[in-house]
Amino acid sequence: MFGTLKEIVQKKGYLYLFIKLAAFLLLAFFFDRAIGGIFQKFYHSQTSGWEYRTKYSIEDTKADILIFGASRAQQQYNPVYFEERMQQTCYNVGRDGEPVLYYYAVLKAILSRHLPKIIILDIENGVFKESESSYDRISILLPFYKSHPEMRSIIDFRSPYEKLKLQSNIYPYNSMLLKIVKGNIKSGNKEKVDMNGYLPLLRSLNEPVRTVDLSKPYNLDSNKLNCYKAFVNDCKTANIKLYIVNSPYYFNSIGKDISMEIAKDIAYKNSIDFIDFSKDDFFLKSPQLFDDTVHVNMAGAKIFSNKMIDSIQSKQ
Amino acid sequence: MxxxxxxxxxxxxxxxxxxxxxxxxxxxxxxxxxxxxxxxxxxxxxxxxxxxxxxxxxxxxxxxxxxxxxxxxxxxxxxxxxxxxxxxxxxxxxxxxxxxxxxxxxxxxxxxxxxxxxxxxxxxxxxxxxxxxxxxxxxxxxxxxxxxxxxxxxxxxxxxxxxxxxxxxxxxxxxxxxxxxxxxxxxQQKAFIYENFSTGLKLVLWGLFKKLVVAERLSIYVNSVLGNTEHHAGITLTFAVIFYVFQMYADFSGYTDMALGFAKMLGYDLLQNFNRPFFAKSVTEFWRKWHISLSTWFADYFYNPIAIAKRDWGNWSVVYAFFTTFMVLGFWHGANWTFIVFGALQGLILTIEFFTRKARKNMRKKIPDLLNSIVGIIFTVTYFTLSLIFFRAESLTAAFTIIKRIFTAKGSVYMENPSIIIFSILGVGFMMLVEFKKEFFNDLFTLSDNRFWLVRNCYYCLLLIIILIAGVFDGGEFIYFQF
Structure with missing residues (x-):
C-alpha cells in the first residue's frame, strides 16, 4: 500500500509543496515571534486597567494581606480600611467573573515569590458549579504560561491542546490588544496601584428583599473543587492565616447551596475560619448599601470591610 | 468535530x-x-x-x-x-x-x-x-x-x-x-496538484478569518442582546440585528470557504455557495448569490416543476411557485413558524420584484447607474436583515417583540465591553473591504494573488496573525449545523 511513497515524494508537486510550506511557516514563525514580543513588552509595561491588575497580582504584590475571589471580592473589600486599621499592607487580587481555578493559579504564582500573612478568600454560591465558560475565563492567565511554570497545570485544564496553541507567542494575548493599548495610555495614573485592586460600585438599590431558593441541584466541577482544596492546603502548609468568607447578599435564601456546604465542610475539617455574612440582618435591611443583589456598593464596602476587620481581629 | x-x-x-x-x-x-x-x-x-x-x-x-x-x-x-x-x-x-x-x-x-x-x-x-x-x-x-x-x-x-x-x-x-x-x-485518477493544495489552503485561511474573527466576535454581542431582548433599547436591538446578518454571513460563508478549501486540498471541486450577496441590487439577485447550492436545488426540483405545472395561470404561476418554494425553503431550515414566515417574506418581495420588473427597468434608465446600485444594495440588505429577525427569533411573538422594541424602546446603546464592538466593526469592515474589492475592482492590484511570493505570503501571514490576535477561540458551532 505504501509502495509508491518513494515515487511520490520524488515528484515535483510534493517537493514544491514542502518547500513552499516550509518557507511560509518560517515567515509565519518570524511574524509570530516579532509581534508576540511586542505584545509581551507592552503587556508588562501597563500601568492601569484589568490586565495590569492581574499582572500586578501575579508578579508584583508584596502585601501582607491579600484578598482573593471574583467580583464579590474585587468590589466589596476596600484595602484602604484594612491597611488603616490592621497596620499592614493589603492588596485585592479578586477579579470579576473569574472562577476558583483563577484564584488558585494566582495563589501559586504569589507563593512562589512571596509569603503573605493573611489571606481572605471570598466565595459565592455555586462556586463549584460546572460551567464551560469558567475555562474560557482563565484565558487571561495565558500570558504567564511560559514564565510561570507553577500555573501551567491549571491553564492546561482549558483543553488538551492548549500546550500546542501556546507554541504561538501571539496566542496568549488573544483579544487583549485594546486592553493592552488602554493600559499603556493611562501611564500618568497617579492612583496607588488602581486603589489596591479594589473596584468601587456606585449605584444604590431601592427594592424590597426577595427570596431565593438555593437548593436547586447542579453538577459539580471536580477541577474547581480540587483547586479549592489545594488552595486551603497550600495556605495551611505555608502557615498563612486563611479566612474563607461568604459575603452579604441582598436576598433571603431558603435551602442550602451545595457548593457552599462543601466549602464550609472543607474549611471546618482543616480548622480554617469560615465567616458567613450571607444572612446578616444589617445588610438584608439596607438595600441602599447594595449595587445589585450580590454586590455591595462603595458605602456598603466601607461597612463590610470594617465588619470583616472586626471579625478578623476578634479571632486573633 | x-x-x-x-x-x-x-x-x-x-x-x-x-x-x-x-x-x-x-x-x-x-x-x-x-x-x-x-x-x-x-x-x-x-x-x-x-x-x-x-x-x-x-x-x-x-x-x-x-x-x-x-x-x-x-x-x-x-x-x-x-x-x-x-x-x-x-x-x-x-x-x-x-x-x-x-x-x-x-x-x-x-x-x-x-x-x-x-x-x-x-x-x-x-x-x-x-x-x-x-x-x-x-x-x-x-x-x-x-x-x-x-x-x-x-x-x-x-x-x-x-x-x-x-x-x-x-x-x-x-x-x-x-x-x-x-x-x-x-x-478520475487524481494526481497531486500543488495549485489545488495552495488554493484550498488559502480558502481555509479566509474561512477561518470569517468564522473566528468576524462571526464568533459578533455572536458575543448578538447573543447577549437578542437573548435578553426585553432588557435592551431599540438602538441596541438595531445594532444586534445588523450584526446578526453579518454574523450569519461570516459564519456560513466562512464554513463554506473551509469546506471548499478542504475538498480542494484533497483534489475535489465542490459547488460554490456564496457570491458576495451583499452587493446584490435586488432580493431576486440576492438569492442567486446566497446559499447558491440550496437555492439552485430548489429552483431545479421545486420551483421550476411548480411553475411549469401551473403555467396556465400565467404570471400567477410564478407567484404561486415563489411562495410555495420559499415557504418550504424556510421550513427546511427548521420546524418552527418563524422559518415559514421568513420564507413567506422572501416569497412576498420576490413577487413584488417580479411584478415591478418593467417599471424598475424604466426607472433605472432615468437615474445614474451608481445611484441605482447603491439604492438597490441598501434596500436588499435592509429587507434581508429585517426578515432575518424571524429567522433568529425563537417564536413569532419574540420576533414581533424585537420589531416593536426597535421602534419604541428608548435608551442608550449597550456597550459593556467596547472592545467587542470595536473588534466586531474592524472584522466586518475588513471582510467587506475584501469582498468589495473582489466585486468591483478584481483586476486591480492584489495582495492575496500578488505575483511576488513574499507579498502574497506576507498577506496570508497577516491574516493568520489577525486570527491569532482577534479570533475567538472559545466559540461554539456553526449556525448552519442545526439545519
Missing part, C-alpha cells in the same frame, strides 16, 4: 497525508472511511440512518434505470423519494407536526368541552437528529430526480455513491452537492 477545532486539524492532516501516500485507485476508499469516522465521531448510531439513505437511493436509482416500463420506474422513484423524505420528516419535523396537532386538539377540547386538562403528546420523540440529515437527503433526492429525468446514469459502485453522500468536508452543512459534479471526480 468542527472545522475550527484542533481535533479536526489533526484529523485533516492525517487524512490528507495518507490520501496522497496511497495509490490513486485506493484513495476514494480512504476518503470514505475517513468520512465515516468523521460522521460517527460524536454520534456513532447516526451512520445507520445515513447508511439506510445511501442503500435505498443507490439501489432505487439502479432499479429506476433498469425498469422496463415508465410505470415501474415511477414506482421505484416514488418509493425512494418517500423513504428519503420520511427519514427527514421523522427526525426533523415529527415533533413539530405532533405538537401542533395536539395544540389544536387541546384548543378544541377547551373551547367545546371546557376541559382544562391538556392531552399529553405521547408521540414526542427524543433522539439526536443525525448531523447534516437535510443536506444528505437533498443530495439523494436530487440524484434520484436526475436519474428519473434521464440526465444522470445510475452509479454502479456503492462505495463511490456513499463517498458522494458522505464526503466529510461537505457532509455537515453543504454545499448541497450534485451527482453530476461530484461522482465523475471520484472516478
Amino acid at each position: 468542527i472545522f475550527t477545532s484542533v481535533v479536526f486539524a489533526l484529523f485533516f492532516i492525517t487524512v490528507t497525508i495518507l490520501n496522497y501516500l496511497l495509490p490513486v485507485k485506493f484513495r476514494w476508499i480512504w476518503l470514505l472511511l475517513s468520512s465515516v469516522f468523521f460522521y460517527t465521531y460524536n454520534n456513532p448510531a447516526s451512520i445507520l440512518v445515513v447508511g439506510f439513505i445511501a442503500l435505498v437511493t443507490f439501489y432505487s436509482a439502479k432499479k429506476i434505470e433498469k425498469a422496463t416500463t415508465p410505470k415501474i420506474a415511477f414506482q421505484y422513484y416514488l418509493l425512494a423519494i418517500i423513504l428519503n423524505i420520511g427519514v427527514l420528516v421523522f427526525f426533523k419535523y415529527s415533533n413539530f407536526f405532533t405538537s401542533n396537532f395536539f395544540d389544536v386538539v387541546n384548543l378544541f377540547r377547551s373551547k367545546l368541552f371546557h376541559s382544562n386538562a391538556p392531552l399529553h403528546n405521547y408521540f414526542l420523540i427524543n433522539v439526536l437528529v443525525p448531523l447534516g440529515i437535510s443536506y444528505i437527503t437533498f443530495q439523494a433526492i436530487g440524484y434520484l430526480v436526475e436519474i428519473k429525468r434521464g440526465n444522470q446514469t445510475a452509479e454502479k459502485n456503492l462505495g463511490h455513491f456513499s463517498t458522494f453522500l458522505l464526503f466529510f468536508p461537505k457532509i455537515v452543512a453543504g454545499p448541497v452537492e450534485r451527482a453530476h459534479n461530484f461522482l465523475p471526480q471520484i472516478q
Whole structure:
C-alpha cells in the first residue's frame, strides 16, 4: 500500500509543496515571534486597567494581606480600611467573573515569590458549579504560561491542546490588544496601584428583599473543587492565616447551596475560619448599601470591610 | 468535530497525508472511511440512518434505470423519494407536526368541552437528529430526480455513491452537492496538484478569518442582546440585528470557504455557495448569490416543476411557485413558524420584484447607474436583515417583540465591553473591504494573488496573525449545523 511513497515524494508537486510550506511557516514563525514580543513588552509595561491588575497580582504584590475571589471580592473589600486599621499592607487580587481555578493559579504564582500573612478568600454560591465558560475565563492567565511554570497545570485544564496553541507567542494575548493599548495610555495614573485592586460600585438599590431558593441541584466541577482544596492546603502548609468568607447578599435564601456546604465542610475539617455574612440582618435591611443583589456598593464596602476587620481581629 | 477545532486539524492532516501516500485507485476508499469516522465521531448510531439513505437511493436509482416500463420506474422513484423524505420528516419535523396537532386538539377540547386538562403528546420523540440529515437527503433526492429525468446514469459502485453522500468536508452543512459534479471526480485518477493544495489552503485561511474573527466576535454581542431582548433599547436591538446578518454571513460563508478549501486540498471541486450577496441590487439577485447550492436545488426540483405545472395561470404561476418554494425553503431550515414566515417574506418581495420588473427597468434608465446600485444594495440588505429577525427569533411573538422594541424602546446603546464592538466593526469592515474589492475592482492590484511570493505570503501571514490576535477561540458551532 505504501509502495509508491518513494515515487511520490520524488515528484515535483510534493517537493514544491514542502518547500513552499516550509518557507511560509518560517515567515509565519518570524511574524509570530516579532509581534508576540511586542505584545509581551507592552503587556508588562501597563500601568492601569484589568490586565495590569492581574499582572500586578501575579508578579508584583508584596502585601501582607491579600484578598482573593471574583467580583464579590474585587468590589466589596476596600484595602484602604484594612491597611488603616490592621497596620499592614493589603492588596485585592479578586477579579470579576473569574472562577476558583483563577484564584488558585494566582495563589501559586504569589507563593512562589512571596509569603503573605493573611489571606481572605471570598466565595459565592455555586462556586463549584460546572460551567464551560469558567475555562474560557482563565484565558487571561495565558500570558504567564511560559514564565510561570507553577500555573501551567491549571491553564492546561482549558483543553488538551492548549500546550500546542501556546507554541504561538501571539496566542496568549488573544483579544487583549485594546486592553493592552488602554493600559499603556493611562501611564500618568497617579492612583496607588488602581486603589489596591479594589473596584468601587456606585449605584444604590431601592427594592424590597426577595427570596431565593438555593437548593436547586447542579453538577459539580471536580477541577474547581480540587483547586479549592489545594488552595486551603497550600495556605495551611505555608502557615498563612486563611479566612474563607461568604459575603452579604441582598436576598433571603431558603435551602442550602451545595457548593457552599462543601466549602464550609472543607474549611471546618482543616480548622480554617469560615465567616458567613450571607444572612446578616444589617445588610438584608439596607438595600441602599447594595449595587445589585450580590454586590455591595462603595458605602456598603466601607461597612463590610470594617465588619470583616472586626471579625478578623476578634479571632486573633 | 468542527472545522475550527484542533481535533479536526489533526484529523485533516492525517487524512490528507495518507490520501496522497496511497495509490490513486485506493484513495476514494480512504476518503470514505475517513468520512465515516468523521460522521460517527460524536454520534456513532447516526451512520445507520445515513447508511439506510445511501442503500435505498443507490439501489432505487439502479432499479429506476433498469425498469422496463415508465410505470415501474415511477414506482421505484416514488418509493425512494418517500423513504428519503420520511427519514427527514421523522427526525426533523415529527415533533413539530405532533405538537401542533395536539395544540389544536387541546384548543378544541377547551373551547367545546371546557376541559382544562391538556392531552399529553405521547408521540414526542427524543433522539439526536443525525448531523447534516437535510443536506444528505437533498443530495439523494436530487440524484434520484436526475436519474428519473434521464440526465444522470445510475452509479454502479456503492462505495463511490456513499463517498458522494458522505464526503466529510461537505457532509455537515453543504454545499448541497450534485451527482453530476461530484461522482465523475471520484472516478478520475487524481494526481497531486500543488495549485489545488495552495488554493484550498488559502480558502481555509479566509474561512477561518470569517468564522473566528468576524462571526464568533459578533455572536458575543448578538447573543447577549437578542437573548435578553426585553432588557435592551431599540438602538441596541438595531445594532444586534445588523450584526446578526453579518454574523450569519461570516459564519456560513466562512464554513463554506473551509469546506471548499478542504475538498480542494484533497483534489475535489465542490459547488460554490456564496457570491458576495451583499452587493446584490435586488432580493431576486440576492438569492442567486446566497446559499447558491440550496437555492439552485430548489429552483431545479421545486420551483421550476411548480411553475411549469401551473403555467396556465400565467404570471400567477410564478407567484404561486415563489411562495410555495420559499415557504418550504424556510421550513427546511427548521420546524418552527418563524422559518415559514421568513420564507413567506422572501416569497412576498420576490413577487413584488417580479411584478415591478418593467417599471424598475424604466426607472433605472432615468437615474445614474451608481445611484441605482447603491439604492438597490441598501434596500436588499435592509429587507434581508429585517426578515432575518424571524429567522433568529425563537417564536413569532419574540420576533414581533424585537420589531416593536426597535421602534419604541428608548435608551442608550449597550456597550459593556467596547472592545467587542470595536473588534466586531474592524472584522466586518475588513471582510467587506475584501469582498468589495473582489466585486468591483478584481483586476486591480492584489495582495492575496500578488505575483511576488513574499507579498502574497506576507498577506496570508497577516491574516493568520489577525486570527491569532482577534479570533475567538472559545466559540461554539456553526449556525448552519442545526439545519
